[in-house]
Amino acid sequence: MQVTETLNEGLKRAYTITVPAAALDAKVQEKLVEAQPEIEMKGFRKGKVPMPILRKQFGTRLLGDAMQEAIDAAMKSHFDASGDRPAMQPQVTMQNGEEWKEGDDLVVEMTYEALPEVPEVDLSGIELERLVVKADEAAVTEALENLAANAKDYEDRAEGAAAEDGDQVVIDFKGSVDGDYFEGGSAEDYPLVLGSGSFIPGFEEQLKGAKAGDAVKVDVTFPAEYGAAHLAGKDAVFECTVKSVKAPKAAEIDDELAKKFGAESLDAMKAQVAERIEAEYTGAARAVMKRALLDKLDALVSFDLPPSLVEAEAGQIAHQLWHEENPEVHDHNHGAIETTDEHKKLAERRVRLGLLLAEMGRKAEVEVTDAEFTQAILAQARQYPGQERQFFEFVQKNPQVQQQMRAPLFEDKVVDHIVASAKVTEREVGKDDLQKALEALEEL
Template identity: 40%
Template sequence: MKTVETENEGLKRGFMLTIPAKDIEARVDQEVKRIAPQVRMPGFRPGKVPPNLIRKMHEDSLRGDALNASVQEGVQQLLTEQKIRPAMQPQVELDEGYAHGKDAEVRVNLEALPDVPTPSIDDIALDRLTVEPDADALEEQIKTFASQSKRWEDAPKKHAAANGDLVVMDFEGSIDGTPFEGGKGEDMQVELGSGNLIPGFEDGLIGAKAGDSRNVEVKFPDDYQAKNLAGKAATFAVTVKNVKTAGEQKIDDDFAKSLGLTDLEQLRGLIRGQMEQELNGLTRTHMKRQLLDQLASRHDFPVPPSMVEAEYQNIVAQLRHEASHEEDEKAALAEIEADADDYRRIAERRVRLGLLLSEIGSANGVDVTEQEMQRLVMQAASQYAPKDRENFVRYIQQEPMAAAQLRAPLYEDKVVDFLFAKAKINDRKATRAELEADLESEEGHVHGPGCGHDHGEKPAKKTAAKGKAKAAAKDEAVAEAPAKGPVEKASAKPKAAKPVKDAAPAKAPEAKAEAKPAAKKAPAKKK
């Protein structure tokens, strides 16, 4: 094989590979010999079909397979000889003039991973803000929990239903006098004022008493999931079977026992444990922010533009998803566009930090074990319907890039834990409010190359969701996996039309883009 370098600028590399025709023919001969014992043809004993007839029968597929194998082997040989680690999948293109019997000329273009300088990790100092669960907050959570576990009691017969009461009813909906599919229900319970029904329905039940029958006039939302009902006026014939009021829920041992616990103290212990786990997570995130800021400030080296672009698209897609929940979605999107350069710097920072963490892990023997990887696969597979789990496991086994993306977060966490163990830790007590404010702030961190800030400029006022998303973006690195692709939205199947708000289509959940360049696809997650 002949190799000619066509481009060498920064991390961009280009080559022209020439694969001799005789090498391709040799592969065809090998394949003919391999399949000959399996070929069956009338007039010949099994395994005795002449090679020239086998060639004639399978000419196109044999040559196609031989050419593909030659190109793959040639690209791999090129990467080995040139000692190149590609940042993303190399672009491989066969010359259009190729024909049978000619040498194959193949263009290979790629971006190489940079030579990462020896990371500086010996004098890292971190603050560990420790927060004790607040006693008042603990009691408030127990009260909230008790309020969500309401004890309903039958109201007096002449009691008129009000907000906060529970109405038990039968109903049947119709449009222009004609009942519609999915519009009928029996013994349905709804808490008035909860907002669980389509607009106007709960209001139409205010004042109703047990035994009442009334017609409730409503209009289905324009974006209602059942398209045949969207935007249409409907009448629901309702029979109120019972009205219940919320009895006082005493917070005592009996309440705890109703939850299957021993006593109230055990409930307090469980909630305290949940609070401690959440606070520990916030503390770790705060320490990780400091660690990544220090690593970013100490290291500056070129990173592959293709990885930066892919990570930028991932960040922007996540921010746009957050913007879709803002009151003024257009204004939020405009802010994202205005700060595009800022997000590109964050994307570059994340890619650079990912390469640093990979280098640190590799140099210090940090790895994800086979058992840990199997556990990751099983956990991810559990998100799919039972019939799709085997397909998902097979997909991960066959797609190295998909496996790398699944593995990357755990690998990153293990490298971060390694660096925490080496760092000088200064323990400092703080309140939850102080810890959360520090996490959401875009200031107060170590400044330096790659930190993602436009130094010297006063930050613009941000929407709440966008500010949190931006802060969270800085807490991540793209370790040991190619940059993720844009976030895609999963589709939701329509449900039967009912007067419940939840039957309207919710915005589809985010789903990670599939790893390229494979043609295989992972099975769809269960809804």
């Protein structure tokens, strides 16, 4: 097997790999000998099929396997010896592919872009600032008021009051299609919040203005995609009797409210709320410090970047920004999106920092543990209530998705490693100052 360099310019590499026909034939023979004891064929005992017949029957397929194994072995040997790490999957093309025939040497060309040498960074000279925000009484009170609003009760409006958006109406109703009442279309003392969107479109709007004691006939059309096929797209009439009209009333902020949310007392819930708020502040402050760190690292290093990685990243950036500007388009059935110099500049920064963090993490032996990865999957699965198991199984069966989820976990661990070696000072600021710092990140 012979490997000959044909291109070495910057990060671009090209090699010609030649595998002698005799080596391929020997590999095929080896595979046939290995498989012979288990092969059964009509007219022969198991394991006694003559080699010429086996070669005629299976030789072509095994030759393809031998060619692929030879190329893979040559590539591995090359990368082990050279120390090169390809930026993307190498391209391998067979020379004279259409003219090649069994008995000829196998000649392929391998091209790739090598990952660059990433320079060392002196972390001891990096200075960072960590913003610290305490949960003040106003923030805790606001959070408690939001909890109270979500735990609201309803109380009867004055006699004769008309139902408004947000009110709860208690109704009896019976639904019919073409004059026939249908199963599941009736209920008594049903509490319906107007504007909640919990009923068929158009139903709740027709109850606005109703008063206790009113009989209201509601005309609606079931959606075409309605779950019950016998009702989908049908016109229906609901005979409703309004039994009471109730206005929303926020719950009192007291021990009873605290118990509704699993706390022993109001003081205990205040402490929990303050802890949660400060955790959110800490996460936001970390994002600000991380951006400052990346800016410093970007200014400290400079090295050649694989053009293919930059081009791919610029394309992804352009595609993402285009969809943000065209939110009505949910698929990818659109024309080509041109990349700009701004996209390329941002792509270069991302690729440079990505390679730098990856190299620093490799040298520091940073790893994402199975337990950390599992916790990340579970956290993301909670975003799909009722489908957590399906999401978990989807991730387990898709290596590409796993890599996409591991990448930010790895990056965060590398950032933590760098921060541990840097000089970090803390500065206590107000919530508004932290918010301004976050907004500044979005503008960059």
